[in-house]
Amino acid sequence: MSIIVNVDVMLAKRKMSSGELAEKIGITQANLSILKTGKARAIRFSTLEALCRVLDCQPGDILEYRD
Amino acid sequence: MKTKSRKEIYGLSIVVAILCTLRIIWVIIESFNYLGIGELLVMNSSVIWSEEIMPIQITVFICRIVFNLLFSGAICIFLFNLIKENKNGVIFPHKNIIVLYIATGSFFVSSICNQNIAPLLHWGENAPLVINVDTVLYTILLLIFAFIYKIAVNISEENNLTI
Numbered sequence: 001m002s003i004i005v006n007v008d009v010m011l012a013k014r015k016m017s018s019g020e021l022a023e024k025i026g027i028t029q030a031n032l033s034i035l036k037t038g039k040a041r042a043i044r045f046s047t048l049e050a051l052c053r054v055l056d057c058q059p060g061d062i063l064e065y066r067d
Numbered sequence: 068m069k070t071k072s073r074k075e076i077y078g079l080s081i082v083v084a085i086l087c088t089l090r091i092i093w094v095i096i097e098s099f100n101y102l103g104i105g106e107l108l109v110m111n112s113s114v115i116w117s118e119e120i121m122p123i124q125i126t127v128f129i130c131r132i133v134f135n136l137l138f139s140g141a142i143c144i145f146l147f148n149l150i151k152e153n154k155n156g157v158i159f160p161h162k163n164i165i166v167l168y169i170a171t172g173s174f175f176v177s178s179i180c181n182q183n184i185a186p187l188l189h190w191g192e193n194a195p196l197v198i199n200v201d202t203v204l205y206t207i208l209l210l211i212f213a214f215i216y217k218i219a220v221n222i223s224e225e226n227n228l229t230i
Contacts, residue, residue, distance in 0.1 A: 027230060035230045042229040 004064040005043070007036050010055040025050035073153060080146040087139035094135045101128065101188055117191040124187050131180035134173045141170035159220045167213035174209060178202040 011021060022032040027047065034040050048059055055062065093108070100109035116124060145166045152160035179198060186194035 031230050034228060040228050040230045041225050044229060047230050 002066055004038060004066055005035050005040070006062050006064055007032070007051070007055075010057055010062055014055055016055075021051075021054060024054045076146075076153075077150065080150060083146060084143055087143055091136060091139050094132060098128065098132055101184070114188045115191040116188070120187070120192055120194075127180050127184055127187055130176060131184050134177035134180060137173035138170055138177050141166050141173060145170065157223070159216065159223045161220050161224070164213070164217050164220060167209070167216055171206060171209040171213055175202065175206040178206075 007021070011018065018032055018036070019029055022029045025032075025047065035043065048063075051057075051062060052059060096105070097108045099105055100107060101114055103114070145163050148160045148163050148166065152158075179202060182197045182199055182202070183194070186197065
């Protein structure tokens, strides 16, 4: 997949655990893991919005395109 | 899946299971009659086992039992997988794709055998080979359903990876 989701970097900056993040955005830890490992095929705007709200960042801070 | 839809599927699955069981019992009883055991469904006095076409008669006789069993079994397994996986939140189980293909193939063969067993055993060498247009039509429809089901499985799996 060419779109990388850099959640780990933001988690480290905000000093938050994966479990805590999953709970706050309303997804399971398994799904968060799928997102972090690049296995996700798509992300809903609602999930992206929740991620940005909880991590206090912009979509561009967590989404990266690699050729 | 909504509770009402689930209950409808359960109800229909029970009906299908009963019908498949009855179908198999009917085929087995008729097969015994063709072998000269009992005369519940077939007057076995009119059955002709011709030496000239015996291989064809035996082949159709055995294939009829086997593929009817296979078709009924495949349908029951399809529904069983559907109900079982639905409890885990999976609407379109992946393993049902191959089950549908098996059901389609076995339906085609069993239908041809069902249509031809009586003429073969009552008319012997004079029996014409019968392939009903409905058999071909329903087989194609089942195949189309199998293809659509496969697409549904792929979409469902992709949806599961949509976070």
